[in-house]
Amino acid sequence: MSAVGTTAGAGVGDLAIETRALTKRFGQQTAVDAIDLAVPLGSVFGFLGPNGSGKTTSIRVMLGLAAATSGEVSLLGEPMPGRLSRVLPQVGALVEGPAFYPFLSGAANLRRLDSADRAAPSGTRRTRVARALDRVGLTNAAGKKVSAYSLGMKQRLGIANALLMPRRLLVLDEPTNGLDPQGTREVRALVRSLADEGTTVFVSSHLLAEVEHVCTHAAIMSAGRLVAQGTLDALRAGESRVRVRTPDAAAAIRVLADAGLSAAPEPTPGDRGDARSTDPWVSASLEVPSSGRVAPPQPGNSSAPGQLAAAPEVLVAALVAAGVRVRGFEVQNTSLEDRFVALTGEGFDVVR
């Protein structure tokens, strides 16, 4: 037993999922490029990224379905896939959509998949299946063949499968795919209640709203690389900007510079009909310049970003004191969506 848990690295014990320089290549194509994920125990972690950004591939490697080209993974503090048989019974997973035997009923499907888990007691199988079905609202459809299920019902059944045993970690890949708004809300509530029970939930999604509603932490993937990671607040607050509308742009820039902000005039919006809109905007990032770029993921200080160079009200006072005619002042907190688009690019093109 003494050999267990000797994974090197500080704070490993606090992470439900940790990857170090995890890379997965298919031939020439690098699907996952040296990602360092750090998912704290007890968090609800959103794994964001556009389609084809390597989310599902990362999950497959984490769960031991595919072998990493290089890099390491540990789940619940144990190396994968070396400790697969010990780790995976504690992990419930929904990987790339639900998959079932269409000729079996929903309940029979769950019993089948449950029997593959050696740690799952046969004696309580029926009760556990019934409980899991109840939890996702499928009790009435338990006896129906899965071929007669709608996509949303299959999705629910897939989540039920992840809940057959008490889990320490849930990995849910696009859990609300195909669900109606009602179902989406139910899944959110389910994720919250699981998190309240202490389960770490790792949710991958391309839907920002989903992540914004339930997650405490998030990471953003783009073209196989991890471009941001941290608490949700940190990710959102990262790019707070202050905007000043004033005819005295030069003076405003000077005042803001004194406050430690590097301000710049915004391009004139042009004719909007409104006379005052001809006043130029001056804007500056409120963030401390050193952390202006998205910091590479540092699990330890993930709550640090978001420090402001100056309080907005102090800036207003300074501007007014300097005689700048302030006609408009606003603090813009980037939404996760702005952040997401800024990091992953706009448009529909699949990057690779």
Next chain:
Amino acid sequence: MSDNPSASGAGRPGAAQPATASSDLSAAAQIETRAARPGGAWALLVSELTVLFRRRRTWALLLALAAVPVLIAVAVRLSASTPQPGRGPPFLDQVTQNGLFVAVTGLIVSIPLFLPLTVGVVAGDTIAGEAGLGTLRYLLVAPAGRVWLLVVKYVGAAVFCLAATVTVVTAGVLAGLALFPVGPLTLLSGDTISLAESFGRALLIAGYVTVSLLGLSAIGLFFSTLTVVPVGAMAATIVLSVVAQVLDSLPQLDWLHPWLFSHYWLDFADLLRQPIDASSFGANALLQGGYLLIFGALAYGRFATKDILS
């Protein structure tokens, strides 16, 4: 396995910190799991057989096999002329004298094509079928264990081989009982055995044919690890069984014949002698065991490290 309950704590060097809700939960879960006795590895085998024999497809295959001896019996019964010795499948001329030969004739007719066909369908479907449905990834993250899953799948295919041959024999015996006189059986050696003993011989032949199909099942299992399209693995397995039989019929390839998995398929006539000559049974079992070892190892080599991307 005995150190299981400590796994959650031991896995985390920082377990001395205030216990989080999750570790409490998992500890409780593990205790509950222990108390309720884990289902263990056998649960999957039971489930595999249940699913296999609950499938309509399996029953369709078995029904098709059962139809072979029944058709033979009905055809012989309805035809005006009694079959001539040396024409048609072996033993066909004996059917009218003893109905039990329906089972033997049924097997002989099924062995070249129908049995390999059904076995190819089941063995080719083993891994590729799960991969095609996507359930393979869920079995593996359960975690079923890749090696154990292969073993379970192979055992399932082997049980199907047994079910298939027993189906042919049983349907043959029943059809024979229904349509022809049945009595003590005259063996190839001229001895006569009682009815009860002849049922035993019929089961022995079913066992022989089952063993004959084990090599083909291993080949199907291997093909099944190569693809996510089950039909591809099925077709490849069936084609290979036909190719092996064609090669076996070419005298120019004499040297190859003893190594072909189909070489002893029809040699169960030795079981119809008194005393039973077990040499062909032994040679057949050895050959099939060799195929099982080789293709089992290939399947393991392929599947143990394969990226599951379906």
